[in-house]
Amino acid sequence: MHPLSDAELVDRLPDILINHDNKAFYRGWLERRLLLNRCLQCDTWHHPPKPVCPECWSDAVVPTPVCGEGTVHLLIRLRQGPPADGVDYSTPHPVATVELAEQEGLRYTSTVIGDGAADVAIGDSVRLTWIERNGAPYPVFERSGASSASER
């Protein structure tokens, strides 16, 4: 399989502003891989993608898969919002910022799906999974671990 050209990438994700700094991140989506930038020089992760490492200013920042495990750090439930494929605001739509296992303060924001999504709370363990949106893969989270509303 040939690597996707920049033009093909833009065609696959027409609603997203893709540039040279984030194109590898979005290519990762299409392969169902969440690739966050990690610095080869000092090992620090950062997100969203920046052209240099904010810690050491090295430009050796490499889109690197994360393990996908994390903890809910921020959580809102949208009762209204922008139209999106598969999102129905008649039930509150959770938007969770997840602190990823790789590094303190490294976070990724998406929704939570599956069992227990309706009562997910700050502090819950979640893991990365993928859905299809507008015909392309989209990274989301599902609950993992044993915690539930009744145990908190």
Place this chain on the structure above:
Amino acid sequence: MPRNPVKDQVAIVGVGSTGFSRQGASRSRDALVAQACIDAVRDAGVGKQEIDGVCGGLPRASTVVSMLGLPEVTHYVNHPPPFGFTIVDAMNAIHAGSADVVLAYHAMYRSPFVSRSAASDPLRRHLGWAGEPIGRPWRTDPEQLEGSPGYAAWASRYLHEYGVRREQLGYVAVNNRTNAADNPLAAMRDPLTMEDYLGARMVRDPLCMLDMDVPVDGADAFVLTTAERARDLTDHPVLIHAATTGTTAKNDEDQISGLGHHGQQVVAKELRAKSDIWVPDVDVYFPYDGFSFITLSWIENVGWCGEGEGGAFVESHWEKEANRIMIDGRVPVNPHGGSLSEGATQGSGHIREAVVQLRGDAGDRQVAGARSALLTLGGFFFNAQGLVLRQG
């Protein structure tokens, strides 16, 4: 110690405002800016040929120069909101000698996305989310925290970490509505009860309709000059005593290190070091309130109370009969109604009201003996700013 050579060297000598409305849609943004600017210049008592600096955002400063026919201008710069960026630049430009008399303005103009009545205006169809001429939208999926959702998200963390109750956010909303009743410029003047607040429609849970500022049409404008020149123009100049903006390395909405380290702490530390006047001695306080929760956070960060205690603080400084916050029985909070009730002015309304109060021109809502004002504008990420204003 931070240097502050500009302390008390620049004065605000004129203000103008169109007032704010969430109804109707028949005027252009430029028309609102023109009215506010002309009123501010007349209020200052300067001629248009004397204005050699223009600071604003939308419309562009050069557009305002041509619209108002300002003959020759040596400093004209466009700034993003909140409005503190504009005022700080105007102050610095005057002190540095880039201009002597600066006209600074801010327009609020509802895009079709934020208001049904604005959407009914076919002449606004070209406006994007923030009122900018439309281009490519940014990411449009619901799972991003750019802009407003970032505050709702950190509000969730705030309630979680500190056990703050929604009712305590409600005090901010009720306070501002009570105050707006006495402000003829305000868009929302009908009384609001705590029951109204708690029953309001949730939008981005944990925040409801009444936790968010109200989109409006309107404009504020200011004339600034040197303190020396101000003494020739007016008996009641308002001096910029200290001013700063502040942000941190991690300022993407979902990546800030936490509630204890973002732009607000940077601003509070810098402003406090630059100012001879601080909490609790200021006479009137203007914490930004684009979201109710930002107000509680500012109250904590400038030192009225400790981290996480903002909710309990407004509850214990609540004046029940007056239905508003009165810190230590003396210091009102956003006496004009703030962004929640006057209208979403990105801080220009807060600055205008501070000037009016310090001039003693606030009529029914005049804060008795107001000689100094503390203003802390903007939010957490890349938009925190602060000012201390005082009577000249």
